[in-house]
Amino acid sequence: MDHNQSESNLSSDEFSRYARHISLPEIGIKGQEKLKTSSVACIGTGGLGSPLLIYLAAAGIGNIGIVDFDVVELSNLQRQIIHTTHSIGILKTLSAKEQILKINPSCKVDLFNEKLTSNNALAILKNYDVICDCSDNFPTRYLINDACLLLNKPSIYGSIAKFEGQASVFNLKADSPNYRDLIPTPPPKELIPSCSEAGVMGILPGIIGTIQATEVIKIITNIGFPLNGRVLIFNALTMNFKELKLRSNPENRNISQLIDYESYCSNIKVKNEVNFDIKNISATELKLLLSKASQEILLIDVRNPNEHIEGSISGSRLIPLSTIESGAAINEMKNLAAQKKLYIFCKSGKRSLRAIKHLKKFGITGINIEGGIEAWYKEKLN
Numbered sequence: 001m002d003h004n005q006s007e008s009n010l011s012s013d014e015f016s017r018y019a020r021h022i023s024l025p026e027i028g029i030k031g032q033e034k035l036k037t038s039s040v041a042c043i044g045t046g047g048l049g050s051p052l053l054i055y056l057a058a059a060g061i062g063n064i065g066i067v068d069f070d071v072v073e074l075s076n077l078q079r080q081i082i083h084t085t086h087s088i089g090i091l092k093t094l095s096a097k098e099q100i101l102k103i104n105p106s107c108k109v110d111l112f113n114e115k116l117t118s119n120n121a122l123a124i125l126k127n128y129d130v131i132c133d134c135s136d137n138f139p140t141r142y143l144i145n146d147a148c149l150l151l152n153k154p155s156i157y158g159s160i161a162k163f164e165g166q167a168s169v170f171n172l173k174a175d176s177p178n179y180r181d182l183i184p185t186p187p188p189k190e191l192i193p194s195c196s197e198a199g200v201m202g203i204l205p206g207i208i209g210t211i212q213a214t215e216v217i218k219i220i221t222n223i224g225f226p227l228n229g230r231v232l233i234f235n236a237l238t239m240n241f242k243e244l245k246l247r248s249n250p251e252n253r254n255i256s257q258l259i260d261y262e263s264y265c266s267n268i269k270v271k272n273e274v275n276f277d278i279k280n281i282s283a284t285e286l287k288l289l290l291s292k293a294s295q296e297i298l299l300i301d302v303r304n305p306n307e308h309i310e311g312s313i314s315g316s317r318l319i320p321l322s323t324i325e326s327g328a329a330i331n332e333m334k335n336l337a338a339q340k341k342l343y344i345f346c347k348s349g350k351r352s353l354r355a356i357k358h359l360k361k362f363g364i365t366g367i368n369i370e371g372g373i374e375a376w377y378k379e380k381l382n
Helices: 012-017 028-037 049-059 074-078 092-103 121-125 138-151 204-221 261-266 283-296 305-310 321-325 330-339 350-360 372-378
Strands: 039-043 063-067 108-112 130-133 155-161 164-170 230-235 240-245 297-301 341-345 366-369
Touching (some): 028 204, 049 063, 049 204, 063 092, 121 138, 130 204, 155 204, 164 204, 283 297, 283 372, 321 350, 341 350, 350 372
Parallel strands (some): 039 063
Antiparallel strands (some): 155 164, 164 230
16 A cells, blocks of 8 residues: 555555545546535435436445435436336336445445425535535426525536437526526426426436536535536537526526425416416316216327327227317317317326317317326226
8 A cells, every 4th residue: 555545544545446536637546536525315215316317326436315205117228327126116216226335335325215395405404515406397306406506515417308319517606696596486397398208318317417417526525627607508419508698687596495396387377378268177077977978978098109008098089189289180179179179188297288278270079188197096996
């Protein structure tokens, strides 16, 4: 053991494990020691969290906290590479911890098998040096952002959709931008397709999540130029990166407390939209109606064909939202509406609302099934 090793808090095994880091003058022994004594919280162990956690463990982060309440499903495995076929049905946090310890047994892994909320966010995140936003919804992103502002913690942001992803670093310095500078107000809920609705290229979160991990290592070791005040956007179809400058608005830092972010994000409506009088029916009410007058109604599934094949409400007819909005299915819908009452559903109720509003423009009336097929299955009605 040389003189530098004898004065370091790295073991001989760690010198071997992290030799390629230590060989980099920008990191060296001191940088690796910083990684060992650092702590990082990751919210979400899905597409983004998977590569991020794998590389942070391999890099030697001493303490990793994982926040997630979901379980591993078969459809996750196309992109959530920290999980395996054997992980299906178990908590994502447990699956992730198992893989992390296989990569690096020296990592201390804290598990929070719960949803991050306004009630627990500050208590969970306060003990970590860097916070990684690997979530997939706007309420959680605003929650993480505001909690980081209150705790004065840097937040490493990533998001993905279809073939495009973006990454940035928020709240790194006193004058740094935060998520509210990028998206001052949440978009209307009904305009936001979920990952299962819109789809995502499996490799894409690997690229963005790895970029997030890179930013974590740079910030902890204080090297390079983090994505502070910059948003990096990647398009997998064109294989192109572009960068946007992001300026800080001091007013967006005026956060005094955490709020109800679900309500905050759901209260935003589409601007300049006609306030359509849309009728709704619950899954339970629909079941009762089908038992009494099934011949008078027609169920329309506006999801994608692959979703319909996986499972639908018995007797429903597939007419994807895309064909309604493109106009290709309008005549068919007019003919169907002339014969029966149309009850329209999707996965959660967002696409069905869009379909009904579009059909209204052509004089076609549809009744929305609240909560979509998720509510139908939840009530165990099929």
